[in-house]
Amino acid sequence: xxTEGTRPVTLQSIADQLGLHVSTVSRVLNAKRGxxxxxxxxxxxxxxxxxxxxxxxxxxxxxxxxxxxRSNLVGVLVPxxxxxxxxxxxxxxxxxxxxxxxxxxxxxTGDAPEAQRARTRMVIGRRxxxxxxGDAHADSHFLDEVAGRGVPFVLVNRxxxxxxxxxxxxxxxxxxxxxxxxxxGHDNVAVIAGEPYASTGQDRTNGFVDRYREAGIxxxxxxxxxxxxxxxxxxxxxxxxxxxxxxxxxxxxxNDFAAIGTIGALRDRGIRAGSDVAIVxxxxxxxxxxxxxxLTTIRSxxxxxxxxxxxxxxxxxxxxxxxxxxxxxxLIVRASSDPALYAQLGLVTEAARPRx
Amino acid sequence: xxTEGTRPVTLQSIADQLGLHVSTVSRVLNAKRGxxxxxxxxxxxxxxxxxxxxxxxxxxxxxxxxxxxRSNLVGVLVPxxxxxxxxxxxxxxxxxxxxxxxxxxxxxTGDAPEAQRARTRMVIGRRxxxxxxGDAHADSHFLDEVAGRGVPFVLVNRxxxxxxxxxxxxxxxxxxxxxxxxxxGHDNVAVIAGEPYASTGQDRTNGFVDRYREAGIxxxxxxxxxxxxxxxxxxxxxxxxxxxxxxxxxxxxxNDFAAIGTIGALRDRGIRAGSDVAIVxxxxxxxxxxxxxxLTTIRSxxxxxxxxxxxxxxxxxxxxxxxxxxxxxxLIVRASSDPALYAQLGLVTEAARPRx
DNA sequence: CGATGCTACCCAAACGATTGGCCCAAACGT
DNA sequence: ACGTTTGGGCCAATCGTTTGGGTAGCATCG
Numbered sequence: 151x152x153t154e155g156t157r158p159v160t161l162q163s164i165a166d167q168l169g170l171h172v173s174t175v176s177r178v179l180n181a182k183r184g185x186x187x188x189x190x191x192x193x194x195x196x197x198x199x200x201x202x203x204x205x206x207x208x209x210x211x212x213x214x215x216x217x218x219x220r221s222n223l224v225g226v227l228v229p230x231x232x233x234x235x236x237x238x239x240x241x242x243x244x245x246x247x248x249x250x251x252x253x254x255x256x257x258x259t260g261d262a263p264e265a266q267r268a269r270t271r272m273v274i275g276r277r278x279x280x281x282x283x284g285d286a287h288a289d290s291h292f293l294d295e296v297a298g299r300g301v302p303f304v305l306v307n308r309x310x311x312x313x314x315x316x317x318x319x320x321x322x323x324x325x326x327x328x329x330x331x332x333x334x335g336h337d338n339v340a341v342i343a344g345e346p347y348a349s350t351g352q353d354r355t356n357g358f359v360d361r362y363r364e365a366g367i368x369x370x371x372x373x374x375x376x377x378x379x380x381x382x383x384x385x386x387x388x389x390x391x392x393x394x395x396x397x398x399x400x401x402x403x404x405n406d407f408a409a410i411g412t413i414g415a416l417r418d419r420g421i422r423a424g425s426d427v428a429i430v431x432x433x434x435x436x437x438x439x440x441x442x443x444x445l446t447t448i449r450s451x452x453x454x455x456x457x458x459x460x461x462x463x464x465x466x467x468x469x470x471x472x473x474x475x476x477x478x479x480x481l482i483v484r485a486s487s488d489p490a491l492y493a494q495l496g497l498v499t500e501a502a503r504p505r506x
Numbered sequence: 507x508x509t510e511g512t513r514p515v516t517l518q519s520i521a522d523q524l525g526l527h528v529s530t531v532s533r534v535l536n537a538k539r540g541x542x543x544x545x546x547x548x549x550x551x552x553x554x555x556x557x558x559x560x561x562x563x564x565x566x567x568x569x570x571x572x573x574x575x576r577s578n579l580v581g582v583l584v585p586x587x588x589x590x591x592x593x594x595x596x597x598x599x600x601x602x603x604x605x606x607x608x609x610x611x612x613x614x615t616g617d618a619p620e621a622q623r624a625r626t627r628m629v630i631g632r633r634x635x636x637x638x639x640g641d642a643h644a645d646s647h648f649l650d651e652v653a654g655r656g657v658p659f660v661l662v663n664r665x666x667x668x669x670x671x672x673x674x675x676x677x678x679x680x681x682x683x684x685x686x687x688x689x690x691g692h693d694n695v696a697v698i699a700g701e702p703y704a705s706t707g708q709d710r711t712n713g714f715v716d717r718y719r720e721a722g723i724x725x726x727x728x729x730x731x732x733x734x735x736x737x738x739x740x741x742x743x744x745x746x747x748x749x750x751x752x753x754x755x756x757x758x759x760x761n762d763f764a765a766i767g768t769i770g771a772l773r774d775r776g777i778r779a780g781s782d783v784a785i786v787x788x789x790x791x792x793x794x795x796x797x798x799x800x801l802t803t804i805r806s807x808x809x810x811x812x813x814x815x816x817x818x819x820x821x822x823x824x825x826x827x828x829x830x831x832x833x834x835x836x837l838i839v840r841a842s843s844d845p846a847l848y849a850q851l852g853l854v855t856e857a858a859r860p861r862x
Numbered sequence: 863c864g865a866t867g868c869t870a871c872c873c874a875a876a877c878g879a880t881t882g883g884c885c886c887a888a889a890c891g892t
Numbered sequence: 893a894c895g896t897t898t899g900g901g902c903c904a905a906t907c908g909t910t911t912g913g914g915t916a917g918c919a920t921c922g
Binding site for chain 1: 899900901902903904906907908909
């Protein structure tokens, strides 16, 4: 199907073959299946449609965008696509964008303000209709500038200021973790809090600390260390934590990868994660359940966040008003924090051995 | 900087303000810094340039593409972006594309032939200059069709037929793993071989099996099980493997995530990965080193693969001839297979405890 | 002094699609 | 019989750039 190598079929070429004017063809092909009555006679409509999909006609998006001043393109900025959290969110974005007739493209900023500016400029240069930021910095005024430029956008994963956003209820997530650890009797806890400028880390930490405070327990500042959202970052942060003062009985890492890095750091010091120190992560990435030490974590609706993000943007583009959305997190208890499950893990090991 | 909300600046608007013709402005702005002599007088050149970047002029890519019939756009297909291997490759692609003045966008196919067709059609509809496939199926003729359509493309990660590709030397990688396990005395081994249609899994498995055969050891067919390239897939495959026949002393999973899933499956059966069964993965993803049980694996140059892929495509677009590229893998030995390291892991645990 | 060659620009035709008008013929109303 | 609809299309401008050709004015040359 479709001619090969040669020039793509255009409205003009269809019109010529049918002895019609290009505008007629355009109207017919653009009419929704139902309301093609205005455009041409039923017979003509049929001829046009038949030839168009026989030739595999696809409108030239550059021509369309040029003429209509609408690209149906959305640019997405993320810190790193190789972070599975952002990759999953982007999958949601792309999936739902297609349903809305929008195209998307994504680019890394590494969370660096300079790169955010440069990439945003590049994205706008591509004449997008809107943007989605997955790398918002809570403290920066950059987004206000973008808003001033008149580019519609939505924030996902992280919120900032009053800009429209779709996020997980991170504060609640932090509280859920605190409740879980309180119930297990932990009164000496620490937090690996992520990057200081990310609302995710801030909110999760605040929820956690607030809930502990409500229980009459203070989590001192030096028990809260910041770190990049990856395994290496979690590893380094855990080392700083352990170098400084008595060992906590539980560590809440605001990100699964940071949690894995924490486990690595503990392992290197001969401390057994799960029994000596309880570990809780955040996000419930697909690995959490498969780890040698299954990880207690908060399940956040990453894919859904992406979907809602683009839907919100679509509403924005349609001129409708939007409200920030907060998605519900859920605690998933596994062996890394639960003594019973941990023991069971050990017991199974012993019990199963004779089976062979 | 730049006016806000209003219509973007065009060549026309610049020309008007300067009392020049749009074509003059176009030529000046398109000339490389050196050779602007032909276009206009030095004074005029200066005036144009100054005004252009004072107004923050950015050419309208739709107009440019429409006129030049070149979009400088590259479409990338991957099985899943939330697979860190593909995400990392794509990061390399995007990075190097920017250096070449190319833009890229990526889309998931889930490795499903139907989706591959549909997405390819969509990508071509966006009038890309070329494509990169990260999801090639070795057995399919689909790529031949695409080639017949005259769309230039390059394969990354997986190869297929004689199409230009940039891959890791997976066969060699498989041999390296075999050599490592042979040296450790394993003669009862199994392979979790990935998807049957992926050259990565095929080559890694073949290299492994061939090397074993050279050592006089046959790896029987039922010791080779296929699986998706993720943790859940590895888990399921490992279960099938364990359900059927005697336990191997070592398992080679052709992907780190499958290896992690394998560890999970072993754990569930009370078998200790690393001591009861040696485990080797592939790719050396950032987690491999941080796992509670550090994972022996093959480091593959994922980022570089992406970079080379786009560079090869650029050469193709320039009409230059290209040769398939094979990148060198490297064995990284960790505790999951090395008894000494494993013991050390355990020893550290015991030794360190008094330290507290 | 006419031919030639620069220099420094301008002209206009694309590229492919959209869209507000316009127009002709047949049908209709009275 | 004649004005009015209306069905069915056609016209042409337009979006912003690029690019193959001019061309006017001046200097140079033989």
